[in-house]
Amino acid sequence: MRKSILELNGVTFTYPGAEQPVLRDVSLQLDEGDFIAIIGSNGSGKSTLCKCFNGLIPHYYTGDFAGEVTICGQPADGKSVAELSKHIGYVYQDFENQLVRPTVLDDVSFTPLNYGFADYKERGERALALTGLSDLRNEFIWQLSGGQKHLLALAGALAMDPEILVIDEPVAQLDPQHARHIYDILRRLNEEQGKTIVVIEHHAEFIADYCKNVVLMDKGEVRWQKPVREALSSVKELLELGIYPPDVTxxxxxxxxxxxxxxxxxxxxxxxxxxxxxxxxxxxxxxxxxxxxEQSLTITGEVKHVVQMENVHLSYRTIHKTMHPVLNGVQLELRQGESIALIGNNGAGKSSLMKLIAGIVRPTAGTVNVKGMVVNGLPPERLSGTVAYVFQNPEEMFIEDSVRKEIAYYLKARKLVDAEERVEEMLTAFRLSELAERDARLLSGGQQRRVSLAIGAAVRPAVMLLDEPTANLDISTKQEMVHVLDTLRSHVETVVIATHDMQLVSEWATRIIVMHQGQIIADGTKDEIFADGLLLRRAGLAQTQxxxxxxxxxxxxxxxxxxxxxxxxxxxxxxxxxxxxx
Structure with a gap:
């Protein structure tokens, strides 16, 4: 009989100023050695529930808290977050905030060093080996890709060797092979070391392949806790809540x-x-x-090139004054009317390529031409009416206190006479009219993404560049994003996305460009790309179910x-x- 490792009894929590509690009389038991997924639609209370596990609620997040939490047989009441963290490792959705030291080895060793462990460096090295980051031990954090940073945050939690490991969105920003790698690590920790693993996950195929049990949250309550096959076979119930079981299911x-x-x-x-x-x-x-x-895109008549890249190289100088190559001899033409997906493993150069097009970075060698302009060294503001770059984290684009003002800001800065008309057009096109007076920073992830796209589309650029447009969105919101991206087609000439979301690629893209180690290794239709298993494996990708x-x-x-x-x-x-x- 399994022993209980974590229990919640009658836990209720309300954030300050909120009219309704985000958790309502939650009782839950996790057994030692379980591998459990917590699922639910946006706002169901998943992340809030997990923050009760390690004492962040009620110690760091203030509010009205009631109920009891028991960890490893001991009441959590009266224990600090620091004490509880010895037993519970946590990787947050905004994992970059967990990285606090300049280099990889410094960062992964930081927590055990703070706890006074004499073997802090050995703990860090073991955690790096587990996550496949050993070769990056001396790299600076800012040199890592988003996926590598996510792996480092996981390594930091593993360095403490906790009994329970909680990961909020384990595969966010990871290519399919690295995503599998993370889950393989979690399975090994679970099966070989008896660790209790808790994941907050939207990707049902990972839940199906790795988890043992599932907890369904709905409106702040635990609706049920079931074995994984029984849980994911509850198709009708899950779909009614906007939760998508695996496609094959x-x-x-x-x-x-x-x-x-x-x-x-x-x-x-x-x-x-x-x-x-x-x-x-x-x-x-x-x-x-x-x-x-079948050819997905048929081009008739004169082909209009929007972007041309000739033998483009990009390197940056490290703090050790050596040159680190990022892109190596890229030859690329993007045409009018295309919906292009840039895919490849973490660190392949996708984001760097888009930043070159936007003028954010300057090529070390070669030429980048956008709509007849050579952008090498051209100030990004000169390109703002021609190229719009939407960052991976949409909130980084917000500077005003309402959605309407966010969209209007760039238009007014460019002194466009039809600014107000364009704002109304964007509010309607991206279904933001009802949110027009809301602060964009307080919206849900999917709503924030729609606002960021409206900001970019409002200036009617020739090229729209989007970095991971579906990152950290639940599957229901991702489905909505396909329609939002389709809306973009009527406002810009060419749309380019960098993504690891193969479902989005398969449903939306007319052309797929595969990158690996700073080079383009394939360029074709989705039928051509997805039929080549060897190519997908080389690029860290995978076919959908x-x-x-x-x-x-x-x-x-x-x-x-x-x-x-x-x-x-x-x-x-x-x-x-x-x-x-x-």
Missing amino acids: RAAWLLQSDAPRTHLLPLNAVEASAHMVLRQDAIVRTESSEPNY LMELSRLLGLPRICSSLEDFLSLVEVQKEVAAIHGSR
């Missing part, structure tokens, strides 16, 4: 309309393939598993969306019925 659920929707469902592509064959769903297998490639399922079922083409998959399956069933009647 939804596909299996939707295809069983002729049977009661109560039994447990497949959670990955291999299981789904066997499930659909065993149920004799009459899916016709083609003689060849090779997909039928539906793409893998399409291949396993031998469908005539790779499906990138659930709608496409279901439609093709129905066609195949009709074909099978016709063949069967002969």
